[in-house]
Amino acid sequence: MKALPAAALLLALLLPQNAPAQAQANLPGAFGEAPGYRLTGSPGVWTPETMFEHINGEAELLKRYGALSLTYALYESADGSSVSVDLLDMGASVNAFGLFRLYAGCEGEEYLESGATVLAGDFTFYAMRGRHFLRVDAQRADGGEARPLVDAFLRAAAGSLGAPEPLPKAAQVLLSLAPAKCEVAYHPEDVDYDMRAGPGYTWTGQDGSRYFLRIMDSAEEAELFAPVLRDRGAPTVLVWGNGIAWPRERLPGSSAYLKRVLMKTVKW
Numbered sequence: 001m002k003a004l005p006a007a008a009l010l011l012a013l014l015l016p017q018n019a020p021a022q023a024q025a026n027l028p029g030a031f032g033e034a035p036g037y038r039l040t041g042s043p044g045v046w047t048p049e050t051m052f053e054h055i056n057g058e059a060e061l062l063k064r065y066g067a068l069s070l071t072y073a074l075y076e077s078a079d080g081s082s083v084s085v086d087l088l089d090m091g092a093s094v095n096a097f098g099l100f101r102l103y104a105g106c107e108g109e110e111y112l113e114s115g116a117t118v119l120a121g122d123f124t125f126y127a128m129r130g131r132h133f134l135r136v137d138a139q140r141a142d143g144g145e146a147r148p149l150v151d152a153f154l155r156a157a158a159g160s161l162g163a164p165e166p167l168p169k170a171a172q173v174l175l176s177l178a179p180a181k182c183e184v185a186y187h188p189e190d191v192d193y194d195m196r197a198g199p200g201y202t203w204t205g206q207d208g209s210r211y212f213l214r215i216m217d218s219a220e221e222a223e224l225f226a227p228v229l230r231d232r233g234a235p236t237v238l239v240w241g242n243g244i245a246w247p248r249e250r251l252p253g254s255s256a257y258l259k260r261v262l263m264k265t266v267k268w
Contacts, residue, residue: 010187027073027087032149037075037083044072062088063187065102066095075153080141083149085157088133093165095137098186100128106182113151114158125150129157132165170201170215170243173265180205192246205257210248213265218242241266 030038044054049060050069062070068089075083090096100117104110109120116129123146127134138146139191166172174184183204191200192212200214216222222244226237235250240262247254 010206026089026157026160027071027085028153028156028160031075032077032152035078035083037077037149037153040074040076046070046072062099065099066091071127077141082139083153084134085153090131090133093128093130093167094171094186095130095188096131096133097167097171098188099133099187100126101182104182106180110182112143113154115164116154116158118150118154120147122146129154129161129165132161132164139261168215169267170213170265173261174201174203174213175254177261177264179206180204192234193244194250195229195234197229209251209254211245211254211258211261212248213243213245213261215266216242238262 027039027043031037033227041068047069047150048059048063048067051062051067054070054072055062057267068091071085071087071089073085073087088099090099100119103126104119110117111120111210113127114129116127116134118125118127123137125136125138125146127136134154134157136150138149138153138235140146140149167175171184171186175181178184185202186200187202188199191197191202191214193213197212198214200212202210202212205211214225216225219239219242222239222242226239226244229237229244229246234246236254236258237244238255238258240259243262243266245258245262247258
């Protein structure tokens with residue numbers, strides 16, 4: 001599998017050191033058919049302030065995406081196979097979605113398992129499930145395929161994590177409209193860095209052009225922000241309710257297209 005964007009993130013994970021003794025009760029104690037995989041020791045738990053102890057330099061990125069906690073657990077079987085898990089509580093499903101898309105890009109196989117969207121790898125799998133983002137590393141003693149182990153863990157974890165929180169309506173609409181779901185992304189700070197536009201979504205339309213969407217707190221705030229974007233160089237800015245959208249470049253018909261998107265996205 002090709003190296004993922006921000007590949008350094010979570011790739012230099014260390015075994016738990018100086019982690020809080022108490023573990024979050026959201027990981028199973030065992031999974032898989034007998035003899036199965038059992039939790040080895042106590043999971044390590046880190047807060048946003050202490051994540052740097054575990055992820056070696058990427059804590060700030062995780063905090064920008066809203067991470068509230070990071071839990072590490074190691075499972076082992078009698079034959080020496082192992083599964084290690086890093087579970088991030090991202091605070092909201094949209095944050096987990098944003099981080100997952102940062103990793104997944106548009107390469108690699110994605111599939112669904114027990115409410116989770118999973119990016120498959122040879123040994124390392126990334127997943128999002130509601131407000132949670134996971135990295136699962138599976139190593140079989142016999143060198144066999146890792147996916148059955150990962151899927152077995154996700155099935156067991158589904159009961160511990162509870163029902164997944166749905167994505168916001170805006171994300172659901174864009175995923176249904178975009179030609180390629182993998183090209184819908186969420187950015188927690190500046191969806192359009194050149195415009196200093198704040199948190200929002202970006203996607204590729206049927207015409208192959210890039211578009212941006214931000215959902216404001218109110219219609220009044222959206223109306224006030226529209227001239228700011230125009231002053232910063234946005235070629236076309238369309239406001240509908242508390243939604244505001246614009247294309248990367250001036251395009252024929254972009255206003256009509258963005259209006260249709262906003263009407264589906266914003267209840268007004």
